[in-house]
Amino acid sequence: MSDNGSSNGSRGAAKAEEIIIGDEKNTHSQYVGEYGENGAHVLDVHQLRAGDAGVKTAADGVTVLIPQPSSDPNDPLNWSPMKKHIILAVISIVAFMPDFGSSMGIVTLLPQAMQWMKSQNTIQHNLVGNLFCLGSGGLFTVWLSAYFGRLPILVLFTTVSLGTAIWCAAATSFESYMAARILNGFFSIVAQAGGLMFIQDIYFFHEHPRKINIWSGAIIVSPYLGPLITAFIINKMKWPVAFWVLTGLTGLCWLLVVGLMDETIYNRNIPRERQPVPKTRLMRLVGVEQWRSRHQRQSFGQAIMRPIIAISKLPVLLVTIYYFLNFAWIIGVNATISIWLTSIYKFTPYNLGMFYFAPIIGSLLGAAVGHWLHDLCGKLYMKRHNGVITPEARLLIIWLASPLMAVSILVLGFALEHTWHYMAIAVFTAIQVAGIMIATVALNAYLLDAYPEGSGEVGAWIVVGRTLGGFMATYIEINWVQRSGLVNAFGAQTGITAAAGFIIIFLGLLGQKIRQKQGRMTFAM
Numbered sequence: 001m002s003d004n005g006s007s008n009g010s011r012g013a014a015k016a017e018e019i020i021i022g023d024e025k026n027t028h029s030q031y032v033g034e035y036g037e038n039g040a041h042v043l044d045v046h047q048l049r050a051g052d053a054g055v056k057t058a059a060d061g062v063t064v065l066i067p068q069p070s071s072d073p074n075d076p077l078n079w080s081p082m083k084k085h086i087i088l089a090v091i092s093i094v095a096f097m098p099d100f101g102s103s104m105g106i107v108t109l110l111p112q113a114m115q116w117m118k119s120q121n122t123i124q125h126n127l128v129g130n131l132f133c134l135g136s137g138g139l140f141t142v143w144l145s146a147y148f149g150r151l152p153i154l155v156l157f158t159t160v161s162l163g164t165a166i167w168c169a170a171a172t173s174f175e176s177y178m179a180a181r182i183l184n185g186f187f188s189i190v191a192q193a194g195g196l197m198f199i200q201d202i203y204f205f206h207e208h209p210r211k212i213n214i215w216s217g218a219i220i221v222s223p224y225l226g227p228l229i230t231a232f233i234i235n236k237m238k239w240p241v242a243f244w245v246l247t248g249l250t251g252l253c254w255l256l257v258v259g260l261m262d263e264t265i266y267n268r269n270i271p272r273e274r275q276p277v278p279k280t281r282l283m284r285l286v287g288v289e290q291w292r293s294r295h296q297r298q299s300f301g302q303a304i305m306r307p308i309i310a311i312s313k314l315p316v317l318l319v320t321i322y323y324f325l326n327f328a329w330i331i332g333v334n335a336t337i338s339i340w341l342t343s344i345y346k347f348t349p350y351n352l353g354m355f356y357f358a359p360i361i362g363s364l365l366g367a368a369v370g371h372w373l374h375d376l377c378g379k380l381y382m383k384r385h386n387g388v389i390t391p392e393a394r395l396l397i398i399w400l401a402s403p404l405m406a407v408s409i410l411v412l413g414f415a416l417e418h419t420w421h422y423m424a425i426a427v428f429t430a431i432q433v434a435g436i437m438i439a440t441v442a443l444n445a446y447l448l449d450a451y452p453e454g455s456g457e458v459g460a461w462i463v464v465g466r467t468l469g470g471f472m473a474t475y476i477e478i479n480w481v482q483r484s485g486l487v488n489a490f491g492a493q494t495g496i497t498a499a500a501g502f503i504i505i506f507l508g509l510l511g512q513k514i515r516q517k518q519g520r521m522t523f524a525m
Contacts, residue, residue, distance in 0.1 A: 040390040040512075041066055041449075043206055047387035058206065066205035067452075072272045076202040076264045083262075084202045088211055090260050091198050092218040094158060094191035094253045099219060101165065101184060101246045102130050103226035106335055107352060108239040110342070115239075116174045120339065121478055126178040127335060128474050130185035135467035137186035138193030139307050142456035145194055147303035149290030150201070151263040157190035158254050164188075165250045169243035188250070189463065192219055196448055196459035201264035208448055209374040209394070213441045217367035220437045223334055224359040231338075231353030258285060267296050298523065309521050310457035314514050315450055318503050319443050319458075320465035325500040326402075328469030329409055329493045330436050332477040333429065334359070335470070339478065340416050340486075341425075355426060362430030366437025373397060374441055391449035392511050397442050398504050404435030406497040413490025450511075454521040 045057050045064050056065045069077040076084075109123040116123070137157075145153045164184035171177035191198075195215045203211050230242040263284045267275070276293040283289045297303075310316050341347040341355060374397060381393035408428040415424045440462075447458035481489045507514075 040388050041205060042387055043382065043389060044387040058204070063206050067268065070268070070272060072275060074266075074275065074278055076266055077204065079202060086260050087198060087202060087262070087264065088214060090253075090256045091191045091195050092215045093256060094154075095195050095215060096218040096222045097161070097246075097250055097253055098134055098185065098188040098192050098222070100222040100226040100249070101168075101188060101243075102127065102134065102181075103223035103334065104230045104242050104246060105130065105181065107227045107230040107234060107338055107349070108242055110338070110349075111234055111239045112174070112177075118174060123174070124335070124474060124478075126174075126181045128471055129178060129182040131331070131467050131471040131474060133182050133185035134189045134192075135464040135471070137189040138460040138463040138467075140186075141190050141193045142197070142460045143303045143306055145197060145265075145456060146298065146306055147294065147300055148287050149263055149284075150194065150197060150265050151261055151284055152287030152290060154190055154194070154257055154261060155285055157187045158250070158257050161188040161190070162247070162250045162254050165243065165247040169240045169247055171240075193460045193463045194456050195219075196444060197456035198264055200448060200452055200455035201266065205449070205452075209378065209441065209445045210371060212444045212448070213367055213370050213374065216437065216440045216444060217363065220366070220433065220440060221360055221363040223331075224356050224363065224433070227334070227338065228353050228356035228360065231349045231356065235349035235353065263290060265290070265297070270296060302523070306454065306521075306523055307457050307460060309523065310451070310454045311461055313451065313518055313521065315507060315511050316447060316454075316458055316461055318507060319447055320461045322500050322503045323440075323443060323462055323465035324469040324472075325496055326405060326439065326469070327436060327466040328473040329405075329497060330432065331466075331470030332473030332493070333409070333412065333432065335474045336477050336481070337425075337429070341422070344416065344419060345422050347422075355422070358426035358430045359433040362433035363437050365430070366434035369434070370397075370438050370441050373438070374445065390512055391446050391515075392508050394442050394446040394449060395504055395508050395511075398439050398501075401435040401439035401442070402497065402501040402504065405432050405439070406494050406501075408432035408435065409490050409497060410494040413487045413494075416490075417486040446507075450515055451521050453523060457521070 041064075043064050043066070045055065045062055056068055057063055058065060065077075067077070069075055072078065105124075105127045109120050109127075112118075113120045113123050141153060141157065161184060164180050164187060167180035168177060168184060171180055196212070199208060199211050199215065229245065230239075233239075233242045233245065262281065263278070274296070276289065276296070278284065279289060298306075311320070337355075338347075338352055341352060345351075347355065374394070377396050378389055378393055381396065382389045408431045411428045412425060412432070414420070415428065443462060444459065447462070448455055451458055477489075484492075
């Protein structure tokens with residue numbers, strides 16, 4: 001298209017000449033406006049070169065659709081907005097469940113310790129095992145989904161998750177309960193680890209931040225709603241009732257998945273006439289149709305290699321480390337706050353339930369701010385770079401999120417050590433959660449922009465970073481505080497959080513060059 005006579009348009013059009021050429025263009029032709037291997041995109045149709053004049057745009061007539069949708073009505077990008085929103089809603093609800101169920105054990109450990117005559121630290125080991133399996137289950141989710149299809153793995157994992165939730169509620173010994181919790185963590189993670197796959201499958205590039213914000217909001221708020229509801233339950237009833245509530249909600253998720261979800265995997269590297277034609281939804285639910293078309297995707301061995309290929313990319317590894325170093329203390333505070341509030345402030349279960357409204361408000365505030373702020377950062381970046389946006393633009397907002405988290409941890413240490421008013425603890429817990437909510441969306445959007453071909457894999461590795469951080473913090477937090485004191489322990493955690501910020505600076509400065517040198521994730525599909 002013409003440059004409309006503007007100087008910015010001329011520079012943008014000149015830069016757009018760097019768009020993929022030759023074989024590279026054929027391989028990634030759905031990514032119109034992409035600059036070679038560095039992941040930059042032109043979203044303004046007026047900035048494209050003349051050869052790309054016929055590209056499809058959004059309803060505004062300006063925003064380039066990336067990837068370019070095919071003419072196939074079965075292409076998930078061509079599905080109706082209603083169907084897409086239903087899938088996003090179901091995935092968000094199912095993604096809510098792992099941390100919701102996991103965090104219930106934070107509060108139930110109090111009556112469980114009395115019932116099974118074990119220390120609270122021993123009872124907390126079930127949470128450690130649950131968190132570890134959330135991460136490992138996520139990696140299994142994405143490689144099984146790559147081979148067998150998204151939908152049958154979602155159905156299978158949700159079904160087993162329902163069974164293990166029933167087991168948690170019915171357990172009569174600590175050993176049985178712990179086994180159920182570990183297995184529940186492994187299978188319940190399916191929509192949380194695989195959420196980015198569905199978002200990438202059905203939404204365009206410019207829609208990703210807001211959709212990730214909705215999905216991430218459900219994930220971040222869940223570990224606080226779990227203790228809130230559980231605290232109110234054990235205030236009047238026995239602890240298994242909380243897990244029967246978990247069972248009921250997991251059953252609802254199963255009904256939503258079976259009743260509303262559809263297969264979203266679509267191989268854009270093959271022509272329309274070779275695409276498998278959907279026949280019956282029942283056959284897709286059980287994976288029969290996906291099995292028949294598996295030769296069009298990758299072999300079982302190639303599917304297994306996908307997460308390994310993903311973590312070999314330095315930006316993926318660094319984001320995983322950053323999330324590990326930050327989310328550890330989110331989980332650390334959440335997993336132990338009930339102990340500090342009951343021992344220092346003599347909170348009852350009812351008081352604990354009321355306290356958990358604070359982090360819920362923080363997560364909702366982070367989601368509300370992020371709904372506009374992520375898009376605003378992208379638009380400001382494009383304005384300063386002649387209509388071009390790179391994945392590193394998504395990281396700018398973390399300059400706000402990281403200080404919020406670091407300061408909050410430091411203040412929480414002083415507040416608990418010196419017995420400040422519990423409202424100070426509530427406020428800074430909320431600020432810490434708002435910070436991680438903003439950072440979570442930015443990190444997911446960054447890796448999805450950088451490696452759209454590995455949407456499931458990068459999402460799974462972020463989950464690994466989060467759950468390993470939670471695993472580590474839950475295991476060491478109580479002993480660390482008892483040995484060093486709240487101020488010293490939380491002060492060290494503040495330093496770790498601040499130091500992790502250098503990872504973001506490094507990626508902001510050199511991430512684009514690193515990605516260009518390492519190239520894309522090379523998958524069979």
